[in-house]
Amino acid sequence: MATRSKSSHRWLQEHFSDPYVKKAQAEGMRSRAAYKLEELVARDRLLKPGMVVVDLGAAPGGWSQWVRQELDRLDAKHPGRVVALDILEMPALAGVEFLHGDFREDAVLSNLETSLHGQPVDLVLSDMAPNKSGVDAVDQPRAMHLAELAMDFADRHLRIDGAFLIKLFQGVGFDEYVRELRRRYAKVVIRKPAASRKRSPEVYALAQGKLAQMK
Numbered sequence: 001m002a003t004r005s006k007s008s009h010r011w012l013q014e015h016f017s018d019p020y021v022k023k024a025q026a027e028g029m030r031s032r033a034a035y036k037l038e039e040l041v042a043r044d045r046l047l048k049p050g051m052v053v054v055d056l057g058a059a060p061g062g063w064s065q066w067v068r069q070e071l072d073r074l075d076a077k078h079p080g081r082v083v084a085l086d087i088l089e090m091p092a093l094a095g096v097e098f099l100h101g102d103f104r105e106d107a108v109l110s111n112l113e114t115s116l117h118g119q120p121v122d123l124v125l126s127d128m129a130p131n132k133s134g135v136d137a138v139d140q141p142r143a144m145h146l147a148e149l150a151m152d153f154a155d156r157h158l159r160i161d162g163a164f165l166i167k168l169f170q171g172v173g174f175d176e177y178v179r180e181l182r183r184r185y186a187k188v189v190i191r192k193p194a195a196s197r198k199r200s201p202e203v204y205a206l207a208q209g210k211l212a213q214m215k
Contacts, residue, residue, distance in 0.1 A: 033127060034062040035195040037165075040204055041070070043191075046163055049075030052121050054112070054157070056103060056150055057128030058084035064096045067125070081119070085112055103128065103149055113157070120159035126150040126166040129202075136171065144173040151180065154210070164207040171201065181207045183215045 041047055047070050055064045064084040071080050072095070084090065085099045085108070092098065099115060101108030128150065130142035147168055154164045164185070168174055181188045186209030196202055 033195070034066040036193040036204070037063045037066055037125070037127075039193040039195065040165060040191055040206065041067075044163075044206060044208065046123060046165070046206075046208075047071060047074060048122070049080065050078035051080040051123055052116070052119050053080065053082050053123045053125065054116075054121050054153075055082065055084040056124065056126040056153070057086055057146075058098070059086035059088040059090040061090050061093050061096070063125055063127055064090075064098075065093055068093060068095045080122075083112070083115060103146065109153070112153075116157065120162070121154075121157045122159060122162050124150065124154045124158050124162070124164045124166075126164075129167065129169075140169060140171040140173065143169045143171075144177065147177055151177075151184075154207075155184070158210050160210055160212050162210045164205075164210070166205050166207075167202055168205050169201045170203060178205060181205055184211055185209055186211060 047053075047067065049071070051071060053067050053071075055067065058064045061084065064082050068082050071082065079095065082096045083099070084093075084096050085101065085103060087100075087102045089100060090098050097115060099108070099112055101111065103109065126147070128146045130139060130146060132139050147166060150166055151164070154162075158164060164181075168177065178188060178190070185207035188205060188207045191204045191206060192202075193204065196204075
């Protein structure tokens, strides 16, 4: 128990001294994760006016909030759409359509598909992660299962030449997953933005240029 309280105390100290946490509080952003996305998107200029963006695993809303602001800044007359989904509740964000539900359930996926009204998606974002048990042999397969579902969703709904950005955890199944992305997209890169904590095994796979046919 003492170890747990020491590690949680260390996490709290690190969290509140984190420059990205401070920046998020100062700028009214819902989470420090917004700055990971900002770096990833800016580097590759992923956002264009009028885009349809789907944000999987959106709560507390940092990514959706940043995308909504950025799309409005690019062209307020053609705001596009931001559709967010999460198993957790998320307080409303102006201009963001939120669906509450478990992405692993067919009914929830069906609701998401219905809400798109047949519109092809330009960009799929996934910051999904399972609740961690602390046991890698349990957590990694859960994480990879969510990643597979996100890839399936992009297979079905992302337009040809669209982009897919997903958080992955390095471990069993990671290399095979990246190989599958390379069969589907013209360009795949692995990035670790500055706002990602150094000791975290998370990285982001950015797949651009969805192919009309898999390689």
